[in-house]
């Protein structure tokens with residue numbers, strides 16, 4: 001069964017589907033991941049033989065719900081297993097979800113309509129310089145998608161994998177809506193409508209954020225995505241996790257011609273926050289305050305301009321202080337900001 005037939009044929013006719021909802025729920029509801037997610041998928045699929053073989057199927061909403069819950073469960077288990085083998089994958093998976101979703105722009109001509117957003121278009125946008133380094137997590141997600149494509153879209157898989165990566169890295173459990181439809185090509189990279197306040201560095205003219213944005217630029221950029229100041233400060237706490245490229249030990253040929261390939265294969269990556277770069281917590285905010293007080297030691301942090309813009313601006317600093325003080329305030333603001341970021345273009349009311 002193709003994804004289009006799953007979501008697109010609800011009103012068409014078909015033969016009988018025998019789904020043992022109770023038994024699938026039982027499988028989905030087990031709290032422990034199975035020893036192998038594919039064993040789990042096989043066990044669950046055995047309960048859904050007709051759904052996976054019909055080319056056109058009329059599914060009840062209950063059956064749809066069960067299938068999506070099944071897909072979500074498989075993806076979350078897959079991420080858990082991958083992170084067990086390679087914890088450094090958490091940052092790239094989260095960044096992949098951010099870059100797939102953040103290209104959303106309101107259609108100036110039609111009220112309430114948007115282009116872009118969480119739609120799997122990242123698979124066509126890997127050459128953008130902002131998406132450098134994202135082919136590794138995309139490959140991992142595409143592998144997972146191969147196991148769940150009868151139930152959910154690639155865009156759903158990306159949003160779920162980002163959420164599961166946060167949880168796997170010690171952050172909050174974030175459930176997300178499902179039913180995103182995959183795009184057939186890249187989203188626009190340039191915004192149709194540029195945004196700017198008084199400063200040069202507040203100019204927002206691309207659908208992914210520039211690392212040079214100042215605090216007004218951040219307000220404009222994230223405001224256009226529907227996020228409040230508190231929400232976007234929390235979301236940027238994602239930089240507690242993961243690393244960025246440096247020129248350290250770069251081969252001399254690369255120093256002459258710093259190609260994308262050189263950057264993708266950079267021998268030394270620097271954590272944003274050196275303490276536990278594969279775990280997410282409110283440490284990022286505590287380090288931002290320490291940086292502001294000029295007390296960080298060399299090598300302790302490697303912030304980019306947008307990170308420090310949040311602590312330099314008094315209006316945003318109050319949220320940095322709030323999250324530095326309270327891990328739980330950070331976790332709940334991060335979770336709801338992530339949901340706001342990725343839960344557009346969805347069809348379910350329920351979150352998985």
Ligand code: HEM
Pocket residue numbers: 090091092094095098132133209210211212218235236238239241242243244245304306
């Ligand atoms: C203010 C806007 C933001 C800018 C300008 C920005 C820019 C960047 C840059 C330049 C890197 C390093 C890329 C590299 O060298 O390979 C990076 C890494 C990262 N970003 Fe952001 N980012 C922003 C917001 C976010 C948000 C909102 C999230 C998630 C919700 C996020 C998640 C990440 C993660 C997890 C990494 C580390 C990836 C890894 O370990 O490979 N970023 N970001």
